[in-house]
Amino acid sequence: MPADRFPVEVHGRTLELSNLDKVLYPAAGFTKGEVIDYYTRIAPVLLPHLADRALTRIRYPNGVDGKSFFEKNAPAATPGWVRTENLPVPGSSKGRETIDYVVADDLPTLVWLANLAALELHTPQWKIGAHPDLMVVDLDPGAPASLKQCCQVALLLRDRLAADGVDAYPKTSGKKGMQLCCPISSTRSADEVSAYARRVAQELEREQPRLVVSKMAKNLRPGKVFIDWSQNNAAKTTVAPYSLRAQPVPSVSTPLTWDEVSAGAAGRRPATRPYTAGEVLDRVERHGDLLAPLLDGGPELPE
Structure with missing residues (x-):
């Protein structure tokens, strides 16, 4: 050998x-x-x-x-x-x-x-042989918007989803943005989940037009956060929690606490670089799996 x-x-x-x-x-x-x-x-x-x-x-x-x-x-x-x-x-x-x-x-x-x-x-947002058991919303900042604005939109989304009885759990993408992961009952098709996410994104765009955009056209994104509801399409996948990313450093898609998101929205948490592999291992030692609730299932989405 x-x-x-x-x-x-x-x-x-x-x-x-x-x-x-x-x-x-x-x-x-x-x-x-x-x-x-x-x-x-x-x-x-x-x-x-x-x-x-x-x-x-x-x-x-x-x-x-x-x-x-x-x-x-x-x-x-x-x-x-x-x-x-x-x-x-x-x-x-x-x-x-x-x-x-x-x-x-x-x-x-x-x-x-x-x-x-x-x-x-x-x-994907579904297990083999089943409908989606996760709804994922991707938050993509258009420069000069940054992770600070992503955190602000994440809080708005959390509160809006909570009004429908849907819990949201935040993580970084490992690159420049964030994702919110929501456990749901596997009773809706991917098209239905995507339609619900799109409807919520459009609501927030109407309420916060200077901060949020729900349309995919890239020329609309500068200075705003694009709420990518299309992540729930059956043909799409999302980076897994704790996965490494191909960045200059070994960055990781990292689960966050809502306290950390609130601090980020207020500009109190540095957002100059993502968490790296060693830092994430230390975080798991302290926090355990912040996304463990995703494994327990969730509510049925509204019509």
Whole structure:
């Protein structure tokens, strides 16, 4: 076996790891070995959010400064013990196209993916064979708007959704924006969930036209926060909580407390950079999984 490859046993599965010293985040000197270590240590809170969901990966075999590619299908050399599900591709003609999706239900699968430099992990709002059990609203600031304005809109959205009995839980995107994740009962179709999110976004746009935009046209976004209700489309995925992002530093899509969001809205919390892998591990030590309520189900959305 080449010197840069060696076998490890993870929960009874033998994996061959390789090139652990390869730097995947050059600006931070963060290596593939450190990526694998992060995903191993964050697994107890990450895996429940990946369970039973078809997984889309974004792989960076030569690091975040190199070329990347989206991967939905299981690669040719997928070990036999990795769970795969043959599922229709949302949006394909008459649902005839199918893909063998990877489902990351356990630590060996997560380590195997990390060894493939699958830095970003994205999931749909539905579990396999079910309607959506999550509604996700993406908050995208148009410069010069920033995370401060995202926090302000997040608070408005939280209060508006609460009026309908819907709880919202905030997280950073790991890049420049935020997402609100709402547990819902899996009784509505993706189209119905998307229509509800769009209606709420339009309401807030009418109430706060200088701060909020609900239309997708990019020329309308400067200085405002775009409430992207379309994240609930069946063909879309959202970066998973605790996933790494392909930024200069190993940033993470990080769950927040509402106190932190309130502080951000008031400009009291620095928003100059995202949380990194080490910081998120420390946060989980202190807070546990702030998004654990997403796993318990939620109310039925209004008509």
